Amino acid sequence: MMAIPLLGALALLLPAGRFLPGETAVRRFGLGVSGATLLVAVSAVTAFDFGDPARMQLEIDRSWSPAIGLRFHLGMDGISLPLVLLTALLTFLCFVHTIKHPPAGGRTRLLTALLLVLEVGLLGTFTALDLVLFFVFFEVVLIPMYAIIAIWGGANRRPAATKFILYTLLGSGLLLVGMLLVGVQAGTLDMTVLADRHGEGLTRGVQITAFLLMGLGFAIKAPMWPLHTWLPAAHTEAPTVGSVLLAGTLLKMGTYGIIRIALPATPEGAVFWAPWLGLFAVVGIVYGALACLAQTDLKRMIAYSSVGHMGFVLLGIATLTPVGVNAALFGNVAHGLITGLLFFLAGSVKDRYGTGDLRELGGGMLTTAPRLAGVLTFASVASLGLPGLAGFWGEMLALLGAYRPNGDLPRGVFLAFMVAGALGALLTAAYFLRMLAKITHGPPPASVPDGAGRVSAYEYAAWTPLIALTLLVGLWPKTLLDVTTGPVRALFGGG
């Protein structure tokens, strides 16, 4: 069932070179395909049995390369379902946005094709249940993103793209070694089997090594401090759609991978490394927030804020408790929605004013572009973790998890993490308010570009679903928690 969007995207990708003359037609085509994918994803939700979210559902399991035991095994449970939806939605919204606001650099045909490949890779990563298959999709994502940054990026796009690809390829290398170690030692590549075993059949040494390797691979993607430096560069240079997908979904592959593969397959390794993971996560929270306070570029600031937010996600994972992992999953989705929205907005600001520099933007955006500034305020407030909006629950649950971490972990250390994380949340508020005060408040600058105040229907169309979902998930966190709690408990081997 999950193959439908996959095949659809792939099949429709090929002829994109030959038919559909004209830019608009290509854009509409991309919109249609991603829309269809979204529809399939939504129908997958309706087909999903919410009574038992812990069970793998909608599976397909075919032999792929029998000689070495590879299987084409896809499926969804409560952990992957929200991310699949998020991916389909964000890609669709990106296409909506591109219709009227294509990134500078032309070559729409190529862009459309790349975005679709990217979507295939992302969906595949979130549904793959075979280690090698997972890795293949994981890699499929890299190349289109590299190309998107390298072709449609800003002035310094080349170094940024190179850094991105080298960094993440290094991570992939480590990841592959770690996965193969697990696969060979355990004798199976099937993720569901590995998860059911809870590390049985793997010695402690193997688990620790494998978790370190895979963890590093995923941590680069997440990104975890101090492996994050590719992110600000990539975000600053990437075009709007690239940033949105990068922040909204690509980063989630890292944390998803830890939860899906590293935690269940190598639990002892997880216990061994969790304090370190927590430490780096907390450093990331505080460090990211401090870095944000000193940034002068809007996109760069949002990029660093991602480091902080993903820090909360990693902290949740590091607690090795159901509530912590729930926090991580919630934080993933919330961050995808909110930061996706923020990058859309940053793109719109850049479109209008020609710059993302806070000083050059001046102030008074609430006067010159009230709607844009209003939505920006909303997104910032959501991002700083206001209760009632999506950002809060992930952070709060992560702190809750850190107060009482898994019994095998040092409690005192995690208490310190909790306090540091909470203070980091305060700093988060500080930098968002600083940004808002800088560009939306104050007297408007002398010259304002024409049409800055107008918001196109396509922009509204791209923003509204994100705003609505941020509100929905924030006001009614049950929607998400009900789906994830079951499988997360199963992950820890309990009912």
Add this chain to the structure above:
Amino acid sequence: MIVLTSLIVLVPFVAAFVGFLFGPRLTRLLGGRPPAAAPVGATVVTEAEADADPDSAAAGATPPEAARAAAFRNGPALIACGASAVSLVLAVIVGFVAWRSPGVRTGVLTTIDAGSVPIRVGLHVDGLAALMVVMVCTVAFAVQLYSVAYMAKDARYSSYAAFISLFTAAMLLVVLSGDLLVLYAGWEVMGVCSYFLIGHHWEDRANSRAAVKAFLVTRLGDVGFLLGIIILGVGAGTFSIDGIIQRAPMLPDGTVLAAALLLLAGVAGKSAQFPLHTWLPDAMAGPTPISALIHAATMVAAGIYVVARLFDVFVQAPTALAVLGVLAVVSMVGAALAALAQDDLKRVLAYSTISQLAVMAAGLAVGAKPAAVFHLVAHGAFKALLFLAAGSVIFVAGTNLLAGYGGLRGRMPLTFGAMTIGFAALAGVPPVSGFFSKDAVLEGAQHAALHGGELVHSASTPGGRAVEGGLTLVGVPEGPGAVSGSYTGAAPAPLSPTNLPADAALPPAVAWLIYLGLLLTIVLTAAYAARAWLMTFFGEYRGTGEPREAPRLMSWTVAALAVPAAFLGFTGLASGELRPHLGSALLGLLLTAAGIGAAFLLWNRDPALDPARSLGPARPALARAFYLDEVYALLFVRPVRWLAGRVAVADDRGIDAAVNGIATGTRRLAGTLRLPRDGDAQSYLTGLLAGFVVIAAVVVVFL
């Protein structure tokens, strides 16, 4: 009942969203209609019903006829006032029911299970909550009505009114929530609303800064608050407030103490107590009705309310109560001194709020919970009155500065009368409400001081509960006669005898400190209240132009608020604990008279000058509130900025440079390694030969 209660919260909440989305549109829709035609007004109401709620007509019943036509064409005003009117009506119903049949009512909407302690989204109504709800709704409604006129010329009135609705909803959520995390949600939403409202005039950078400061300072406290909630919740295995109160005695002392102290951080932030009070005077940057809302009914009241709500938890940790008491003394005396020297009317009131909240906190610290709650309600009434009246004065005189007023008594008689009641209540002049409530707190402190720090403990006696029931009426001025002694003891709420540890007592020194601090505060309060009153309304007018009474919608709202501010105190007579006691009442009166007398004598020497001049060299220090802002800037703001700068640089030059360094290093290494592969066959062969020789040699040597 619980459905009604949830409606109280939901109505303003929905109104906020409707206001955001459709407010201006509704005005445009109505703007084309002739203003005079009464029947048109009637149809307008029906239209508003579709947008807001079925009871908007209730809003029309209260404003005077003249303002009606204008108000009815104002879409956002209709939505906002209508919603708060509905809430008020519902609140009165709920309050009435809670008074007639006291007891606790709860309802749980849903339980959120996140893999750890479940969160129960539900409401909880008891006497205390019902009383607060009535007060909040009354003040919110008054503020909404008043704002219609006050903000009539403001381009962004729509979002302003919507934020007030959201603010009200958040405060009501805090009051009614049955779960600590849900309470925290309301608590934080209030913070962000205050940010938006204080920064309403964001064109001015100073206002923007004040808003950011308010949000960040309170959020600093909230960090502690959230951690305190987590500690309590995980310790007790539930976030439900009742559950926590029940299980608090079973928790280890250290846990309760840590949680209570952390909660106090949040309380200090929201209720503007030392050392987190600095945001409140700056928050005067917001429009004056907002100040009334923040100072009287919402936000600052929330902190005190939470302590009262969780009082049984705090009793388990007397050290936390002692800390609260000391902070309260510092706040009340310090803020009262600062209020003496302010030359801005609103800032005088702001510091008086800090001081008065500290009086409530002191009441809580000595265990006189009903007295503290009584003072909270009385303060809500007279502070809302004072701020709204001050707003009228500012509206008319066009300045915030006391130096620009004078002699307004004859020109604004209605405002003068109302504000006189307000200042009298603030200073504690009988028979106005503030006298009774302050006396009740003073009596509690005296008891604690004379009995070696023993807590008053009244919170859990049957009489105490009944007081809450009796007090329910307090916010309903129409029915004060209904209070009768027969309710004393009528509601023996189920008590858990374990709630009060035998050794729950303050250190005697702290109890004495609180008592003396209260006495000193009474003198100072009377002095600054008298100074502000005299400088505003007496002597010669020092401004320019011809001030006249404010618009009727404003002045009548103020006058209406004067009624509860004046008579609320008598409801306290119903209960023995809140009745004035001869000793403390006389002492309080004497001190009040001393303060007022001193201010009058100084002022009378030359009515054109500020009596604060006699403070001499201490005046600048007091006016700047002991330079605390500057100290904080030096201690916290600058280091954080510096650190942020360092981090940004370090990220670029340190970590990223290391990464780039690795790349450069790799390239260099690759260059070195490439050297042998230069394509020269001879060197390859030489290498091959050399390798062969080496291998051969190794084989020969080792085997």
